[in-house]
Amino acid sequence: MEAGVLFIMVLGLLFLGVPIAIALGLSSVLTIAFFSQDSMSSVALQLFTASQNYTLLAIPFFILASAFMSTGGVARRIIRFAIACVGHLRGGMAIAAVFSCMLFAALSGSSPATVVAIGTIAIAGMRQVGYTKEFAAGVIANAGTLGILIPPSIVMVVYAAATDVSVGRMFLAGVIPGLVAGFLLMAAIYVNARIKNMPKQPFGGLGEVASAAGEAGFGLLLIVIILGGIYGGIFTPTEAAAVAAVYSFLIAIFIYRDMGPLKGVPMRKDGEALGAAILRNVWLTVVYFLPGCVHSDTRKVLVDASKTTVMLMFIIVNALLFAHTLTAERIPQAITDWMIGAGFTWFTFLIAVNILLLIGGQFMEPSGLLLIVAPVVFPIGMALGVDPIHLGIIMVVNMEIGMITPPIGLNLFVTSGITGMSLVQVVRAAAPFVLILFIFLILVTYVPALSTWLPYSLMGPELVTRTG
Amino acid sequence: MQRVDNWVTRFEENVIALLLAAMTIVTFTQVVARYGFNSGWTGALELTRILFAWLILFGMSYGVKMGTHLGVDAIIRLFPAPIFRILAIFGALCGVAYAVILLHSDWLQWFGISTRGGAIDYWSRMYRIGIGLDDLRYPELVQETFGTQERVQRWIAYLILPVGLALFAFRCAQAAWQIFTGKREMMIAAHEAEELVAENKNVLKD
Amino acid sequence: DCDDGEMVIKFSHVVAGSGHPKGDAATLLAKRVNEEMNGKACMQVFPNSQLFDDDKVMEALLLGDVQLAAPSLSKFEAYTLKYRLFDLPFLFNDLSSIDRFAASEPGKELLNSMTDVGFVGLGYWSSGMKQFSANKPLLLPTDAAGLKFRIQTSDVAEAMIAAMGANAQKLAFKEVYGALQTGVVDGQENSWSNIYTQKFFEVQDGITETNHQLLAYLLVTSDEWLNGLEPDVRDQFLTIVNEVTTSANAAVAGQEAENRQKILDAGSEIRVLTPEQRKAWVDAMKPVWDKFRGDIGEDLIEAAQAANSPS
């Protein structure tokens, strides 16, 4: 009864245009007021507790790192490197666009950021060498979804927070599926390109590969810092995120100089001796360090990142409030008992999860949806013997597909926004590749080893039991 | 009036930017302290988590003002303009109800709903008891100079709860009024990348 | 589910509902209350931090939305410094000491020492004696010099780690395995059951049987709630609580021995200290005792030490 009222209230408010966070929060508050003995004071306590969740603390840092890394130059350098590597293949520009999305995904935790950063440059580039706009937009909208599958990933952090699995294992678990999804997309483009005889670029030579790698290297080093730092035991995932944010700031202001007080100042002037250039740059870094910290560009990135953080976290915090209400009213337990009584097996259960998430993904912001679904689905999955990390990757892949399927798909909106194409055109353009992601979803769902092999061989199995 | 408003916006932005910067710096220096100096500060994690809560609870009202809170607009846009406007006002008023009930819910008893307390009650209990936080302590200099207790009181950290909710209620009420007077279309953003798209709107259009 | 008219008693804790001493004790308590006080009271247990973590549950007790909690003893030094007693290294010799201490007058008084904040202790629930482990053999305190240890932070525990010339690190419990494996921290201290169930032994160079500290919880409620109960209901409830406390504590020793054996069976090394080695540890910890003697009070320390020998 309470469960029914709670879910109907949330959906009703949601469709009446109430902000997602408030639909979740107000439903929880009213449920407590009407059905529960708990005081509103303890709901306030929960609100504060949710706002200081340790695991979620990584989110603002990853958002900040991504904001510094999205300031233009990094995407351009990554694309140059990708073209140097694979541009000479048949369909090379499109393959390079997917490759660029994969690389950028490893710097950024969000999908729309990936679409905008890579899309604005790569779509123009693909069109220049003769691809249709539809094809280019379809490629980017799909490859952009890798932003949440290839670590770091905000959605994975949210899953970890909701279910208490380790962020580090989740990140590692995304690596192989991320590569597989990327290669599936690239392979599809390549086959398509061979059939349709699509253009290829002249090979720029190993010199160009090396030079492009050198330029993109400072940005790509971030992947090494994040993953290497976590698995090398240097820091926890939250600390890794903070280090990534500081590193991205330093790279954006003092190395790439696409923003800040040194904008436009070359690393090496024409004819300048190497030693002199190094000395000059060290001097510049020292002198401009404080101005760089308080520069208006830095402030803008900080404000933008805080805004994004608040927007996401306000939903997440209220979704946690909602999840807490479910738990306090013992609703997940009732659903678990019912599903197990109804004879679900792990196989049919995973189908049900996929369908639930694909439908839910149409209306809900991914992290909010995950936080509502996870407390209900996770205990059932554990009872049926599903691996906690594997379940998480399945959920993430569902979120990815939700982003490129109508009626509501974040990447569709973003792609339509930057290309000026209508939503229907984008949906049609993305459709062939969505099919590939569906095949990929089935693969990920029924081949657990894709997700679990890497984290378990490096970090040992995820333990579900807890003790204090 | 516009100038005051700009000044307030700038102030709000500076606060959230500083909170985020402070969180990042505190966490980063912990890593440096551990590897550079083989030391650490026990209160760092708790401070960072409190700053995080302040960022969210202070920023949520700023989000209402800037229209960044996500919602589903697809269905209400199917309605004719007057009904759309009523629903948009309803959305904003739901925000007011959310914040006001969370602040203080005893008034719901007039309607026969058995509930009590809220953020104000929670905060004032913590204020009365004066218990300290888990790890965060006053520096010894402060303890000696001002004769404070050892641990920073919880009520200081929790102050943002009633304040943030009150600001949120105010901004939602303001939004409802703006929608009513036709100065604003609705309170929600349809998707999380609206601003990002706006900045890059049609950059690739033919 | 609870019937109408029954008083609801919510017990929120952070461990699994079964398989852990605290989870088992909470389940047993709920079973007995629900059977013997049927019609009067109804206890619901929320395990796994479903409702609150150890920090926030104390506030929830004061708000009256949770009636029972059992946080680790070291949480309570925030309310009265006397609870630093339990963090003193090498205070109790073995698990049975805590029951004798609880029966003593100072032990009972300590349960009621937080009424000014609004809490009442109902009993000490033990979970095991703590052992040290690290990524190298630890036989003397000096072996730990320069290593990073994950501890449950308290001032006393930090002083203890400092007395070993090592560094204390705060880490969430679920991060510990990964942190030990990758070297974020070098060592940890915990009960046999925690070391076994969390597989810490897999990523450490053996365990040293130091028995240096009691890992225990305080079953706690709010003063306001307890005093608001009808006297006969309160008496019946407290009687059940005391019986469950005694039987749960008695079961812990067996579980600990079992998990210790499982660690051995898994091929890990357990190092037992010689009397001389143990004395070196005790001596190294003297400054820790001296530092906190004033906070705790001599009478409590004496009562605790007296509890070491069966009277």
Ligand code: NA
């Ligand atoms: Na990513």
Ligand code: NA
């Ligand atoms: Na969708």
